[in-house]
Amino acid sequence: MDLRGLVRRTAMSRPAVLAVALPGATELRLEAEAEVRRRGWPVAGAPAAADLLVVCGVPAPEDAKWLDRIERSMPEPAVRIVVGESGQVAHALGVAHRDLTDRAVTPRGAHGDDPSEARAGEPDGHEHGEHEGHGDEHGHGAHHDSSPPAAADGRGHDDHGMGHGHDGHAAPSGHEGHGPHRPADRAAHMDHTDHQGHGGHLDHSGHDMHAMEVAGLPMAERADDRDELRLDQLHVPFGPGLSDWPAGLLLRLTLQGDVVQDVEVDHLPVASGHRLPFWDEPWLRAAHGEEVTRGSAVRRRCAAHLDSAGRLLAVAGWDDAAVRCRRLRDELLSGASREGIGGAVRRTVRRAGRSRALRWSIAGLGELPADRARAAGVTGPALTADGDAYDRLLMWLSEAERGLEELDDARPLAPDDRTGPRGRLDGPQPPSQALLDVLPELLTGAEFACARVILASLDPDLDELALAPEPGAAHA
Incomplete structure (x- = not known):
């Protein structure tokens, strides 16, 4: 092995991972993130910083285009794996790591490989569909599918704080004391340069972008802004493959300058009747007559709130705090006792409440x-908070702290108790549908770089839409 090969192999000893979750794969997302953290691998906030793309859940054939676009945005060598079943994450990551390391030190075609051999091990009928020549044009195409046809279950835990432009590592200790950039200064979260079908966004074909295109790139058109000035107007899709983004969500934003003028909310299809939404599972099981303890339901609610808080903190750039929330969430899901976790939860709540920055x-x-x-x-929580993104963050954290007192409650959960983490589960629509419905109102008029903070402060769970199937869900 030459020196260059040795350097590249060393660099691949800790590959940067970009995890993309599909609707219905919350448990797999948690499991994959936990395994990545256990291995000490960095988490990439964008495809350009990723070596390994981990797809959590079984993609439909129509998902191939936008997943391929993400992969083409990754630097060579790049490997994509699909994890569709709980318990297979560790093995799949191990195989992908070996393949990635081998590709790093073995130039493409060094052994006279046929381009089709770059996908060795990919089963026939692979669910990604056409790969648009990845194996020969881009040097990509090393796909591994660890999933059977059935979709996945699997509980796990989370990752390092998503840095979004911070190379996937958590910020240095004491980050909170110095304060992050204002979200408007952190436009890397929603970079204009990443909107042209790359970076985990849906394919534009089939959607009316209302603007001309040159070389596949949408051009701006003119329209009156809120000050009645004629400014360029750009129509841009976001999702569904962004980091720290609700699984399957697609937003089409109309932008003038850095201001959101219009919002269209869409999503990938959410299969109904397949499995219960992970975060709502205890209440739905009790409603179906199963015996569920109050403590297990409270534990799931607290973990859901910490998961949401970690996502919001990560999007806002508070990586240290995001890591703490995610570690606490993982410990709760692993059965940590009130005594073992209570002090850490209370410290996290206090720090968030005292931080002026x-x-x-x-x-x-x-x-x-x-x-x-x-x-x-x-x-x-979004109703109870009665305020802004900061109020909703504190509501999540305070509810997680209050729930500690009930973790050991062995009494059965009442079948008519339908208070899930995001709201009432016995209403006319799933709680997250209401959050999606109010989203356009909250985003319209907001600065472009703040839109993701607002979205993360609501954190709709599209898995809940399976409780009330909707016609017309978006198809990639």
Whole structure:
């Protein structure tokens, strides 16, 4: 092995991982992130920084295009794997790591390989469909599918704090004391340069982008802005493959300058009747007559709130705090006792509440007073918070802290108790549908770089849409 090969092999000893979760794969996402963290691998915030793409859940054939676009945005060598069943994550990552390391030190075609041999081990009928010449044009195409035809279950845990432009590592200790950049200064979260079908976004074909295209890139058109000025207007899709993004969500934003003028909410199909939504499972099982303890339901709710808080903190750039929330979430899901986890939860809540810089960075974004939330059918923490993104963060954290007292409650959960982490599960629509419905109102008029903070502060769970199937879900 030459020196260059040795350097590349060393670099691949800790590959940067970009995990993309499909609807219905929450448990697999947690399991994959936990295994990545256990191995000490960095987490990539964008395809350009990733070596390994981990798809959590079994893609449909129509998902091939946008997944291929993500892979083409990754630097060579790159490997994509699909994890569709719980318990296979560790093995799949191990195989992918060996393949990635071999590709790093063995130039493509060094052994006279046929391009089709770059996908050795990929089964016939692979669910990704056409790969548009990855194996020969881009040097990609090393896909591994560890999933059977059936979709996946599997509980796991989380990752390092998503850095979004911080090379996947958590920020240095003491980051909170110095304060992050204001979200408007962190436009890397939603970089214009990553919107042209790369970076994990849906294919534009089949959607009316209302603008001309040159070389596949949408051009701006003119329209009146909120100040009645004629400014360029750009129509841009976001999702579904972004990091720290609700699985399967697609937003089509109309932008003028750095201001969101219009929002269209869409999503990938969400299969109904396949499995219960992971975060709502205890309440739905109890409603079906199964015996579920109150403590297990409270544990799941607390973990869900910490998961949401970790996502919001990561998007806002508070990586240390995001890591703490995710570790606490993982410990809760692993059965940690109140005594073992209580002190850490309380410290996390106190730090968030005392941080002036954190408050400054997200306060005032996504104002949702209780009366407007109630009128829109919103229930749960988003209604109780009666405020902005910062209020919703504190509500999640305070509810997680209060729940510690009930972790050991062995009494059965009442079948009519339908208070899931995001709201009432016995209403006319799933709680997350109401969150999606109110999203355009909150995003319209917001600065472009703040839109993801507002979205993360609501954190809709599209898995809940399986409780009330909707016609017309988006197809990639």
